[in-house]
Amino acid sequence: MKKILTQCKKELIQFRRDRLTVALAYFLPTLAIILYGFATRLEAKNIPVTVRNYDIGFYSREYIHTLFNNGQMVSVPWSGTKDTDPLDLGKARAVIIIPPDFSRDIRNNHSASVQVLVDATDVNNARVIKNSIIATSQYFLRSGAMEQQKNLIVPQVRLWFNPGRKESLSVAPGSIAVFLWIFPCLLSTLCISREKEQGTVLQLYASSITSFELMAGKALAYLLIGISQAIVLIGSSCILFQLSFVGNGLVFALATILFLASSVCFGLLGGSRTNSQSAAVQLVATTGFTTSLLLSGFLYPQRNILFPLSLLSNILPARYYVEACRNFFVRGSGFFDQFYILVALGLAALLIFNGARKVMSKMQLSS
């Protein structure tokens, strides 16, 4: 036990001494979360749409007005010669062509048809545009001057947890999870690969410290650093994105510690498997970053991931912690609803720690 504490104390002193690493530890995650929280918008808004109106009547003007009323689409002026020109040039995402007899048809109580060309390179956007135009057309029918209809079924939609549908509320908690995975493990991987690269690891081999004590000491130190990173990151995102704590604090605290522990141990595992700092960073960054970014369900729902990869996503600690974050900041779930998260994270931390310990278990040079 004394050896573990000695090791831990040494790591903390070393960490504090290295300015570049300290900057990396606190500044980089904050920068990253600002970037993700503010600049990642999945929801389509302000979609540029251009209208080619061949009709000169009242109804087409009214229709166009309705189209741009809800702010989802913004009008851009028509330019070009072919109908598809604005799409080809990337000036607009959709072209709406209103035929010359539009107003006349409506006046005559005929169906007026409108041609809509949608740039479907961005699938999400394309769907939103289509839905929006169809909804507008239906709305136009009812609110339009022709006949006052009464709705027989009125939906009362209640959006739970995030009534304003603020997107930062769904992106920020997920980003916290992703960055609390990447940065603590980056630090811990550097701390072990540096010992290997600089040869100080020989001193450890030559002393009687066991692999368990060594890894536990390092893990403990970097867990403490990780907790301080978590406090900085969560604190700054609370201020920046006005997050509030709505869930069970105990579960979240436990989940955070377990998650950080598995992140730190993952870094130790990567560091002890490679021989140089740059190789370790590349290994941890590419495997850790891409998997936690893509497979944790932080951007798009985790159940959308296709079959072989969906299995992989289930063993990622980040996937569980993304849920824990959303539960704590948005959903407000109770203790027993998320007990499985603690179990999964605890298991992950244990397994990864054991893996890291095993790699170094000989505490000897390999032949």
Next chain:
Amino acid sequence: MTQVPVVQVLDLKKNYGETQVLKGVSFSIYPGEIFGIVGPDGAGKTSAFHMLGGILDATSGDITVLGKKPRDTRLEIGYLTQLFSLYLDLSINENIEYVAGLRQVSKNDLKERRDKYLKLMDLDRFSNRLAGQLSGGMKQKLALCCALIARPKLLLLDEPTTGVDPVSRREFWDLLASITQEGVTVAVATPYMDEAERCHRLILLHEGSIQDEGRPQELKDNLNLKRLELRSNDLEKLSNRLHTSIDKAQAHFTDIQEFGDRLDVLTDNLNIAQSIIQKESVGLDLSISAQEPTLENVFVSKLKNAEVKETTARFPFVQKGAPSNSTAIKAEHVYKEFGSFAAVKDVSLQIDYGHIYGLLGANGAGKTTTIKMLCGLLQPSKGQMSLGGEKGNLRSALLRKKLGYMSQKFTLYDDLTILENLEFYCGVYCVPQDLRSKRLNWVLENTGLLGEENRLTGNLPGGWKQRLSFGAAVLHQPEVLFLDEPTSGVDPLARRQMWQLIRDFARQGTAILVTTHFLEEAEHCSELGFMVAGELVAQGAPGKIKAEQPGSLIELRFKDNQAAYNMLKTKLDSWRVSIFADAVHLVLDHPDIELESIIENCNSQGIECFSSRRLPFSLEDAFIGIVKRQSTANAEASAA
């Protein structure tokens, strides 16, 4: 010996894949001795230490340390590696506390031992300084302190003084001597022959097997050869004549080695050899002095018996017109400052074509900065320089074509094959097509790599790489050659060959600037410059520098050398006293007056002195004397 050995090694073998690093080595180390393992890079020293320390498994063979397997006695072994044992971002105290924690030293013991050793090593004033801010010598003393904090019974030191300046090296060895007095057994690996002199017993390791074993004096005596130092006004002619006489079988010369201002001849018959030399040196000035052979002589003779004949092919020189000016490199009052730190202060030197200039000094003394300025890589902050007749633009492509440069780090691409590397340098220096194959062959032949030119350079041992880089640096027959520590990690045989080549280039009129740590090697230079803390403190031919040392060096043998050493240290400046395996060395300014009273003094305290004799100064003695006198003078000046 009847004592139980601390370490017993039986038929130890180690393979890395196909390569056999140790080929069946056996030796024992007894309590309280300093046991030296001497050999060049790649001889298997480090692997042997790893196995002794229990951090590497042997392929076969038996190691017993203190009666157990090394792995089970790790807490009783102190281990110190080449410069890497410390955390540079921790302070002295933090380093010690960390090691103490790992090795389960109790709080009280820690405090007591820390205070004791830090005081002994003169580090107690700096206990809060970061290890990274210490000089090389202080770092190694701190590392030793860390290794001692757990009171090990056995101390393993793997090249502890690599990159440490001669002054600190000598202090370090004095410390080792006192430690063994406390009952610690020391095993030390070193590539330096002068350090080997200070061990109680030695083994010479080369290519994984033991070439010789014994006390330093025994080894030298067993050689049964005498060494003659010859000085003359025309060494080249003398050397040529002696070499031709070697072929006449009766010469009794086993070896002729050329240095900067002398020839060393080894002979088994002093009288015959002397008379032959007298005969051959007709018309030349000559002085002969007979000396003991050095350990290096022992080493080289053993290796020559063990293997290879030396083959040195001559470089296919192309006759070039003589340069218009005889001065190749000239620096006048050159300074270099990095921020507020003055790395080089007021350096003036001149190197003519055909001369070898050796720049000596510790790590951080400013050698590398100086060499970089002289070859135009760094702009001096102040001062005048000229290079190859060029004064203003030292970076022109035309000038660089005439320069050869071998930097301190490896200068070859590890991920290219040997041939690809050489072809690359031929290409960038535009070596004419018709000369290429001849010169490539020359490099391969001299490095012994003919037939292996498609091996990856990265897989070669350090010494080979070094010789290859030398080859790559001279492919274009440069007029001025800069060599920054060209021989580090090269074994003594190859080192001799390299110096022979360097001299060949000098004879063809190339001006050569060399830096080195090895003071023994500096003897090869025709002129030397000593750098201390950015300043050139002494310049001149090796013989002249030694001759200019005031006083003499005296070897005393006592019944109890350690007690005598402890006593003498209190009486004299501490740098004047140093302890060797079986003797104490003193530097006295006026031996005729001082010596007698010193011996009397010892005898009166019950420390009996058997013998005393004068020794010639080595360059190292001269260096330490210069540095110490300089700093004493500085201290006095500032006090006044």
Next chain:
Amino acid sequence: MDYAIQLKALIRKELRQIFRDRELLFLLLFMPVMQITLYSFALSPEVEHLRLGVIDYSNSTTSRELIGNLVSNMVFDLKDAGANEDQLANKVKGGKLEAGMIIPPELQRHLKSGNATKVQIFLDGVDANTAGIAGGYISQILAAFNNKLQSGSQSPKSAVQPKVTYLYNSGLESRWFFVPGVLALVLNLVSTLVSSAAVVREKDTGTLEQLLMTPVSSFQILAAKVIPLSAVLMVNVLISLFVAVVFYGVPFRGNFFLFMAVSFLAIIVGISIGIALAAYSANQRQSLLTSFFINLPVIQLSGALSPIESMPQFWQDLSCLDPLRYYVTCVKAIMLKGVGFQAIWPNVVILAVFAIVFLSLSSARFRKQLA
């Protein structure tokens, strides 16, 4: 003459080093395949198969028809809703259902009397994007249902009938959106990493110093780095393209040579960033860490993964400084839209300007460091 010999020697050396570096080759060959696979399998913005629970107190033909309409187009799947309102609410709150609907018992009665019936709908708002789209679907389906109820059994008639045509990607394959973006992103990442490694390595091992003492000029050194790297990276582009088109069926509709020319510009930009990174950092570790600082915003603001027009204005403005943005636009336009130079020339010009400016800045810095 000498000049050409020297340059040839330098370039040959670089090529040999590149081909001997397994890690690098792995990066060049494997990265595009792995990244494109990961992204196209893992990222799917489809809003489909949302879990819907319904408590139907009305239990009438109308209510069943309404439910049928909701689940008919795959957006919603009907799941167990529990026995009562509370249980349903808990399921949505606990994340077991994305949506819940409660149809009151008086539906049938109100329909007859012509009164409006309120149907309660709960949506899990944790994933704002999904919730928004799901809400849109529900109101659209309900509106259509209302129309049908109004017009009775007659065929529903709306005044405006939009005929929507999806251009470029009529099957709405979300892969087609991600793959070109990832292709651009990987190229940027690889070219930065590879070039900074090639320069830093020489600095780390000390061979750069040796090189400086040879008679080659710093321009030759730089050219010898850029030429082979860009050639190798062009091969990397081909591999990515092959993976995208053959494995993932993304169409390639535009001009191949235009695509390669634009990619060349992007490679030059990437290499310049890499060289600058290497020139400013002292060792490999530093250059790796700084590359994090740079690549994060470059990727995030490029529009490769999320559309730029949805970002807040400030970030949209900032993204104009991101060279990758222009390359992503070009790749998508050439591959999916099949447009020619006249349609994307502003992007190409800006990219070229970036390439020239970056290359001259980073090479100036590199050469200054050599001097």
